[in-house]
Amino acid sequence: MTMAPERTPFIRSDGKEKVTGAGRYTADLNLTGQLHAKFRYADHPHARILSIDTAAARALPGVFAVLTWEDVPDVLYGGSVNDRRLFAKEKVRWEGDIVAAVAARTADLAAEAAGLIDVRYEVLPPLTDFAANAEADAQLVHEAWADYEADENLGLSGNILGHSSIVKGDADAAMAGADVVVKSRYVADASQGAPIEPRAIVADWQGDKVTVWSSTQVPFAARSGIAHTLNIPESQVRIIVPLLGGGFGSKCDFHFEAHVAALARATRRPVKLVFSRREEFLAPDHRREGMIIELETGASRDGRLVARRGRLILDKGAYCGEGGFFAQMAAMHACGPYQIDAVNVDSYLNYSNQQPSGSIRAPTAPQACWALEQHMDELAAALEMDPAELRRRTLIGEGDEGPAGQVFEEIGAKQTLEAALDMIGYGRELPEDEAIGVACGWWPSFGVPSGAYVKLNRDGTGTIVTGAMESGTGAVMGLPLLAAEALGMKAEDFSILYQDTDAGPWDMGSSGSQTTFNNGRAVVEAATEVREKLLDLAADDLEVSRDDLVLADGTLSVKGSPDSSVTIATLAGSGEPILGKGSGDVPEAPAVDASGCVGRLGLESFLAPQLITQAARVKLDRDTGVIRVLEVAAAHDSGVIVNRIGADGQVYGGVLMGIGQALSEATWFDDEGRQLNPGLLDYKLQTASDAPEINIRWVEIDTPNAGPNGGKGVGEPPSVPTPGAIGNAIAKLVGRPIDRLPMTPERVWEAIHGGPEE
């Protein structure tokens, strides 16, 4: 283990404006002459559209445009599968499918007009049972699936959007030879990202170019989506993101920007869309997927994991979006960061008439990890072994093999376990209504192209121009630390120009915990180019060799003669352009021979995996089943940390989100696939009052083949093992694991009191 260079905690520059209310978000933006948009959503979760009559809506005074599929190019779009249109054409496939869009003088008028659109349907049976949808005789969510453009590695077939397997060795034979075999079945309900800022979009055309202000996590994907669906060049689309009020993944992907741009084009006016809280639940094609997880593990008496079999079924909902990789990702999390001799895990991603699932903070991982970690505790019980000891014997380390044969470089899994156990005081005496549970998890780093410019201003300050996106994590806000370190300047000396597709280079956006990992590398390279120029200029100015120069504290001075120096401000003030650009080499996951696996999408090998162990101390109210989380110890290997205060913030938020997923957050649907709790009263986020004591320890390994200075990512991992740790604590108090997520008071009470009376 190596330690990071000592860095002063850096307070993000956008903090004050956000906290004081001075910050401007998309909904704060108003343009002269702007109209207001509303959507007409599907009236049934599954129905054939017979006719759409917009006459009455168009006739309403104050209505400027009513658009349906007839008014935009007939283009299919999606992520790994192009399976949807901006406006439903033949069928509606979930309750949030958009049938029409209205622009009117006021939002109320637009809503009234949307209600006046007469849509005739042939109502179809809702296909809400995502497991049954895979059966051979099931009706189809997408009748024309075979004609869709799709990633051929997915194995799209009927209602099965994707099928992936992780296979190593002969799991059946190994299972047969195991001393102990444990089988479990767990079911996780769907949940939401639930950002507090409901999404907003403003579109404004100038000639044939459109500028769209959008509360998106992925401005470049939004640009591509508009260009593709409206059939215009990307160069004619500019996306600007004002401050973003949270996303948690739900604002990843291209969503509603093209609808608003199309309305603005049709009306020749700026058009603004602002979601209500209810819409923020119902309309996004993004929620955390429901999942059925069946696991079977064979072990030897001494705790060696000799075989793992698994079968996972994930609810994809109505459309693919960017979530095509979920089956394979879930399969990797059903294996976990453990040494297992033989593996055979099958994972299915099925269409249904539910809200589409999409990336929500570590997609598939919290649910799969919750199931696996409770399963591991069940196995420990069967082995009569302490659950922490079982993990100590089986967690991966340097040189060990991953689920599909990947060989790991230096990795801190075992250190995170010991750190978490130490922090929580594992094994100590507790009151009879309290228990401690432990869970381990992991999450890959994503190596993708990314770019940045660094330029020096005439007053000696710097500006970072980046394509990276700040969703509130502080990742972009931390980039100045990296530039400052390369340039002997202070982080406070840098401003950032970002979230404008006409400014920074292409970027994947705020997704995959990849901003520091990839854009950090780009900023370091750009700053290094600036450093080279400074050294050249100073060498000229001071008439010395570059090799004799030291760059520190904003000054270039000659080694051994500190009086002979020139400041960066002096050099930059001459007007000489001092610019750097960077992208850096993209790290790649180690190659593996995963020829036994199907549905390979590149996740069979995890690049620079982040390792986590969390331990939770919980208290049970036995009469009611109400669980209170009193303390969480979070130990993370995210590589070398750039900004401790920002990284800690990610853990606080991630753990609290994890507690919500563990105990209270679920989107429940009725039999037809309509959400039952689309609001903050009945979709129960954890509040500040519910937050436990959270203690954090970073296992800082200078990770090979990773981000800048040996860093990895930290946005998503903190919520991965939290539900599992809480679940294991509850299981100790209740005497058996709760097999449904979230582990609501009623479910815990049922487990204690023997189930509901019939």
Place this chain on the structure above:
Amino acid sequence: MTGYIRANTVEEAVAALAAGARPIAGGTDLVVGARQGKQSLPDALVGIHRIPGLGAITETDAGIDLGTLVSHAAIVSHPAIRERYTALADASVLVGSHATRAQGTLGGNVMHASPAMDTGAPLLCLGGTATFATPSGDRTTDLVDLWTGPGETTAGPDELLVAVHLPASAQATGSAYVRLQYRRHMEIAVVGAAAAVILDGGAVTRAAIAITALAPVIRRVESAEQALTGTSGGAPAVEAAAQAAADAARPIDDVRASATYRRAMAAVVTRRAVQAAIARARGEEIPIPATESTQGSWR
């Protein structure tokens, strides 16, 4: 088009009501509900929030008068309520968020007539009456006769609730309100119960028990009260009262809980409310809110 006037006196407000307006004070039900699309704002509104005198809490020999504009926050911080009408403080401190409690009024809560309202069960147990200003003068009614269904009351559209009165409490009275809550803050009652007891020489001489969110209206449960009255308030009597409350419940099945769970929880919260009320009557310290202090392994 929504019209709005602001009344300066009770008479102006009643006149506006008689002309078809609906009253608004804190707006925490009406405005929030309209924004959520539950029901649009009425065509005509009369603001009553500036009418002098309606925001006072007044102690008299006969008891305590709570003006219709009294906020939940004011109730929570009032020493006499905390000491002698403790169940109402237990309930008021749980209503909505800090902002709701600062803005929302007791009158609004009472007249919204939600079966899940937190203040309802304590008010019933403490013998609350409501006074209305009407075009033909003041009218007073027992709260038990006011609520008839979810959002429904016996008050006429031209009647303005001006005050809630709670009679003076006897010595050795204790009261408590307990609800089931899934998280610590920003909750709505899924199941709740209030109890008020008077002790004399160790015996329960009077018991009032009411249940919340377990029937179309907040209601007293006589069978539970009878199970407790005349006993020493020991565990068997408390359990019998709790079971009677559960038996009297008419719980629904919905996204918040199943009917089975609600009925089981009716017994739990009733037991805890009764135990806390008895403990307070005996002079024991049960911190407000009782929901929090009776959680988990308490007793």
